[in-house]
Amino acid sequence: MSGYMAYCRAGFEGELVKELQQEASAAGVLGYAQTQKDGGLVHYQAVDNSSMQSQLQSLSVHRLVFARQLWVHWQTLDELDVSDRISPILAACEGLPVCGELRVEYPDTTEGRELSRFCRKFTVPLRQALRGKGVLTKKEQASKPVLFAFFTHSRQVHLGVGLPENISPEPLGILRLKSPSEAPSRSTLKLDEALQLFLTSAERDQRLQPGMHGVDLGACPGGWTYQLVRRGIFVQAVDNGAMADSLMETGLVQHYSADGFKYEPRKKPVNWLVCDMVESPLRVARLMAQWLERRWCQEAIFNLKLPMKKRYESVTEARELIAEILAGHEYRLSIKHLYHDREEVTCHLSSR
Numbered sequence: 001m002s003g004y005m006a007y008c009r010a011g012f013e014g015e016l017v018k019e020l021q022q023e024a025s026a027a028g029v030l031g032y033a034q035t036q037k038d039g040g041l042v043h044y045q046a047v048d049n050s051s052m053q054s055q056l057q058s059l060s061v062h063r064l065v066f067a068r069q070l071w072v073h074w075q076t077l078d079e080l081d082v083s084d085r086i087s088p089i090l091a092a093c094e095g096l097p098v099c100g101e102l103r104v105e106y107p108d109t110t111e112g113r114e115l116s117r118f119c120r121k122f123t124v125p126l127r128q129a130l131r132g133k134g135v136l137t138k139k140e141q142a143s144k145p146v147l148f149a150f151f152t153h154s155r156q157v158h159l160g161v162g163l164p165e166n167i168s169p170e171p172l173g174i175l176r177l178k179s180p181s182e183a184p185s186r187s188t189l190k191l192d193e194a195l196q197l198f199l200t201s202a203e204r205d206q207r208l209q210p211g212m213h214g215v216d217l218g219a220c221p222g223g224w225t226y227q228l229v230r231r232g233i234f235v236q237a238v239d240n241g242a243m244a245d246s247l248m249e250t251g252l253v254q255h256y257s258a259d260g261f262k263y264e265p266r267k268k269p270v271n272w273l274v275c276d277m278v279e280s281p282l283r284v285a286r287l288m289a290q291w292l293e294r295r296w297c298q299e300a301i302f303n304l305k306l307p308m309k310k311r312y313e314s315v316t317e318a319r320e321l322i323a324e325i326l327a328g329h330e331y332r333l334s335i336k337h338l339y340h341d342r343e344e345v346t347c348h349l350s351s352r
């Protein structure tokens with residue numbers, strides 16, 4: 001059996017390889033990784049005899065920091081005949097579980113994006129043919145496995161399957177968001193994406209309510225504060241810089257020109273701590289864990305800016321430091337390299 005295909009931001013293949021090696025072997029799938037520089041894709045080739053069923057169940061994209069998407073690889077078809085790509089794909093799909101949805105995808109790279117039109121057009125006839133063969137259900141079924149056909153160029157396709165609970169629901173694993181014109185910075189998209197990824201819609205309704213209180217460390221000009229304010233949350237915005245007037249005019253924001261590492265909220269705990277300070281990842285991780293440990297906040301979303309050469313190791317160290325500080329406390333920590341993140345990852349730490 002052939003292991004996993006995982007997508008990441010171009011340039012982060014090395015981090016994803018390290019993570020896949022760690023997570024897949026811990027899950028009992030032994031293998032090695034193949035990748036192309038800046039290809040945005042890692043193929044973790046299994047060398048053991050674990051079945052497709054066990055591979056499908058053992059690893060989820062939600063466990064991985066640097067993966068946008070992850071599914072179990074089945075076969076790769078090279079040298080496809082451009083006059084009939086469908087027949088070999090149909091033949092190759094024999095033996096796969098019946099799937100409820102088809103996704104025809106491509107790498108999120110400059111070259112890969114040139115395939116987007118072809119993939120969109122090709123989806124319709126391929127879906128029809130797969131339905132005719134019984135590989136796909138007649139109607140889309142969200143509870144069934146998803147079939148992936150991933151084109152690296154017009155003559156090569158990787159085929160595979162993912163369980164709906166273990167894959168990203170988004171095309172290419174990318175949550176595309178529009179920058180709101182009223183937001184003072186594009187950074188707002190990071191917190192927007194984080195809130196959508198880390199919380200379900202019911203959790204957002206429950207835990208982001210008007211009248212709640214939040215602290216934003218490193219708040220200026222206010223893109224993150226905007227996400228809280230637009231939900232009616234009072235924000236203590238901490239930064240020596242200037243906050244956007246539009247936010248101050250809402251009456252929901254108090255601006256404190258202070259050092260985020262020394263700031264202490266008046267009334268504790270606040271519902272939310274958010275932090276986008278450009279600082280060393282360990283310093284920020286320590287501060288976040290201390291806020292939770294001291295019960296100054298119920299939950300926190302924060303960025304860790306990663307040093308170029310030790311991105312993966314920095315994430316591991318930050319996770320370990322948080323575990324050390326919060327030993328004996330019940331907490332949950334999720335870390336993700338979001339689509340809107342660049343040289344950074346976003347974390348959700350919660351005492352729930």
Ligand SMILES: C[S@@+](CC[C@H](N)C(=O)[O-])C[C@H]1O[C@@H](n2cnc3c(N)ncnc32)[C@H](O)[C@@H]1O
Nearest residue numbers: 185187218220221222223224239259260276277
């Ligand atoms: C990336 S920007 C934040 C952008 C903001 N999240 C937004 O969406 O508009 C980082 C901010 O952190 C602030 N900062 C850095 N170190 C800080 C510290 N020790 N205390 C408070 N603010 C700090 C900087 O002044 C800067 O405005």
